Amino acid sequence: MQTEYRxxxxxxxxxxxxxxxxxxxxxxxxxxxxxxxxxxYQNDVTKVQQVYNVVMLxxxxxxxxxxxxxxxxxxxxxxxxxxxxxxxxYNNTAESGTQIFNHTFTTTPFTPFTVTFDCELATGxxxxxxxxxxxxxxxxxx
Numbered sequence: 001m002q003t004e005y006r007x008x009x010x011x012x013x014x015x016x017x018x019x020x021x022x023x024x025x026x027x028x029x030x031x032x033x034x035x036x037x038x039x040x041y042q043n044d045v046t047k048v049q050q051v052y053n054v055v056m057l058x059x060x061x062x063x064x065x066x067x068x069x070x071x072x073x074x075x076x077x078x079x080x081x082x083x084x085x086x087x088x089x090y091n092n093t094a095e096s097g098t099q100i101f102n103h104t105f106t107t108t109p110f111t112p113f114t115v116t117f118d119c120e121l122a123t124g125x126x127x128x129x130x131x132x133x134x135x136x137x138x139x140x141x142x
Contacts, residue, residue, distance in 0.1 A: 052140040058133040063125040064141060065093050070100065070119055071140040076112035078136050083107065085131030091121040095128040105135055 021029040038046050052071050055063060058078070075087065084107050089100040101115065125141060 052142050054138060054140050056136055056138045057127055058129070058136055060095060060128050061126070062093055063127060063139055065124045068121050068125050069142045070117040070121055070125055071142070072114050072116050073101070073140075074112060074114040074138040075103065075105075075110075076136045076138075077109050077134065079134045080109055081107055082109060082134045083132040085129065085135070087131065087135065087137055088128045090126040090128065091123050092126050093124040095126055097123070105131060 023029060036046070038048060040047050050071075053064075055061075057063075070089070073089070082105055084105060086102055086104045088095070088102045090096065091098040091100055100117070100119070100121065103115075125139070127137060127139065129135070
């Protein structure tokens with residue numbers, strides 16, 4: 001293959017004979033022709049943006065069936081006197097099987113708090129409540 005080096009590019013005209021371009025050391029120049037999604041060329045990094053689904057629950061719920069990634073859970077009161085009980089996360093499609101997390105609440109109001117999981121679940125994500133609808137959990141997952 002024949003290559004040519006030019007210190008500055010030239011404008012090609014129709015019918016011109018063109019050679020593969022090379023740098024000053026004879027290395028063939030290769031370009032992608034378009035930006036790569038997520039590429040930050042100025043800082044020489046590829047950025048990955050995490051996007052999650054969000055659901056707020058107050059009662060038993062199948063969040064997702066199949067493989068999923070559980071990101072966070074934020075717990076909060078929605079009245080002045082929460083009912084004592086637990087909120088349990090399962091790696092399952094029903095309220096049984098492998099527990100991922102189990103938190104018990106008292107009747108004392110509490111400040112909202114977030115738990116970060118960043119774990120992969122193989123079967124699904126089910127959230128079970130033994131409290132009544134006065135404790136919320138907001139789940140982020142993909």
